[in-house]
Amino acid sequence: MKWRALMWILWPSFLMAGAASAVVFALVDPLDVAIFGYIRLERDFLYAAGFFFFWLVAAGSSALTLFMSPVSNSDSTDA
Template sequence: MKYRLLIWILWPSFLVAGMAEGLLFTVIQPEDLLFFGHHPDISDEGIYTIGFFLIWTFCAVSSALTAYILPGIESPDSKEIDRGLI
C-alpha cells in the first residue's frame, strides 16, 4: 500500500510539474534569470532541469499533504478508524 501511495503522489505531481515548467519557461528565458544579481554559470538545460525538480518537489508536497488530510472512515460495528490513505 505504501508503494501505491507513493505512485499516487508522485505521478500526478510529475505531470503537473511538466506542464508548469512548460508554461514557466515559455514566459521566462533562462538567460534572463539573475540570482543575487548574477547570472548563474549553468547551461540552459541545467536551469530547465533544476526548475523542473523544484516544481516537481512543490507539487509532490502538495499532493502528499492532500493525501495526509483525507478523512478517515469509522466503521459502524467497531470503534476502529480507517485513517484513509496514510
C-alpha cells in the first residue's frame, strides 16, 4: 500500500476516533461499564480501548472508501 494512501486512511480516522471518544465518554462513565455483568476494568484502560476501537472502525470505513473510489490514469502511474 502506498504511504499516501495510508495517510488518507489513518489521519481522518484518527480525528474521528477522537471525536467519537469525546462524545461517547461524555455520555458514559467507564466505571459504569461492566463486561459480562460483573467484570469491571480501569477507567484509563477503557478510555484507551474505546479510542482504539473507534479508530479501527473509522480506519475500516476510510479504507473501504479509498478502495471503492475510482482510479484515474494519473494515479496509476505513481510509484
